[in-house]
Amino acid sequence: MSAETLAPAKVNLFLHVGPPEPDGFHPICSWMTFADVGDRVSAYEADALEVKVSGPFALALAREADNLVLRAAHALLERAKGPTRPFGLMLEKALPVAAGLGGGSSDAGAALRLLRRALDVDLSDPDLEALAAGLGSDGAACLWARPVIAEGRGERLSPAPATPPLDAVLVNPGVPVPTGQVYARLDALKGWGPAERPPLPETLEDAAEAAGFLSLMRNDLETAAVEIAPEVGDALDFLRAEPETLLARMSGSGGTCFALCASDYEAETLAERIEALRPAWWVRRTRLGAPQL
């Protein structure tokens, strides 16, 4: 067995969050799209199930047992009928952790896609999606890594407006921002907005039109995240002051922020300037949409 796949970064182009339900979870409406940068997950033959983590953010994942790729593998094995060949998983952790990029969910989704094929597990797409959703609120969307409007807790998916690939720069100021803390701060601030689905266009022709539409939308977690990690506010202020930025916003619960740009040339120019002026920040030029997995 030898198989490998990309686990792309998720980006919330908008994220509307309503007040919590009785179970404590919040209803959302979010346009989730995916970057062409991410982690890589691979499977190999091994004597026993194990996960090896490498890459620049490997140290941020403390305990192997908590790794979402391992939880995904166990969830899939429970559904496999009959014995499967023993395997190990390799995770190259290139995305920052607790960063609003859904890295853990994307790794889990990558493992599920990969292992269903490699082990020839007879599980339908909807069943695989249900497994992914059980591993985290972003799990279902991150399984397919295609642009979607996600509602409910994030598990109810429908197609997003069609766009060309959107040139963008991702910036993380280097501070982990735990999702649960951000939702809790949102509640303390009573900072929710309406989470009903807004009117959505079928198509947005280019980055300028997409930015115009998105400027009418929000990320309701931004204020709460900036209170927890003021560095996120610094990143947003920086991006919003740059001439190449059509729109800058935080992704998910932060701290990664994105700037939409009119072309790959402008995105490259912006990324190079940020790298020169803020060498400690994690910076990636990317195209948002449906990356090749």
Ligand SMILES: C[C@@](CO)(OP(=O)(O)O)[C@H](O)COP(=O)(O)OP(=O)(O)OC[C@H]1O[C@@H](n2ccc(N)nc2=O)[C@H](O)[C@@H]1O
């Ligand atoms: C904010 C978002 C936006 O896409 O993404 P991230 O920033 O985490 O990438 C998601 O809503 C996060 O999804 P995910 O990271 O899978 O969250 P989970 O592990 O399911 O939940 C972590 C914690 O966040 C809170 N939570 C999560 C989702 C939700 N709709 N309401 C919540 O209140 C709960 O306190 C939960 O215990």
Ligand SMILES: Nc1ncnc2c1ncn2[C@@H]1O[C@H](COP(=O)(O)OP(=O)(O)O)[C@@H](O)[C@H]1O
């Ligand atoms: N493979 C993984 N990659 C990232 N985080 C993981 C993974 N497995 C478990 N986690 C845990 O999931 C939590 C959320 O991490 P992550 O998915 O990076 O957050 P976010 O969705 O905000 O980007 C962290 O506490 C982390 O320790």
